[in-house]
Amino acid sequence: MAAPKDVYLPEVLFQFQRVGGSVRVVAIDPITGIEVTMVAPPTGELEGVKRIAARKLAYVIAKTKQKPSN
Numbered sequence: 453m454a455a456p457k458d459v460y461l462p463e464v465l466f467q468f469q470r471v472g473g474s475v476r477v478v479a480i481d482p483i484t485g486i487e488v489t490m491v492a493p494p495t496g497e498l499e500g501v502k503r504i505a506a507r508k509l510a511y512v513i514a515k516t517k518q519k520p521s522n
Contacts, residue, residue, distance in 0.1 A: 479505035
């Protein structure tokens with residue numbers, strides 16, 4: 453059973469888009485093509501927002517690996 457901490461992400465692509473009073477953040481794993489989206493405050497620290505988005509991406513990848521392939 454994979455845990456988010458066991459997911460290796462050598463590269464993560466980020467996309468930032470201002471939407472009203474927030475920033476829409478998309479994190480993409482270029483190897484699997486899996487992507488996650490989150491909303492962050494525009495005043496948030498860029499590195500912190502990237503770290504949170506990458507963690508969410510690792511979580512989703514780990515959950516995807518746990519699903520049976522039937």
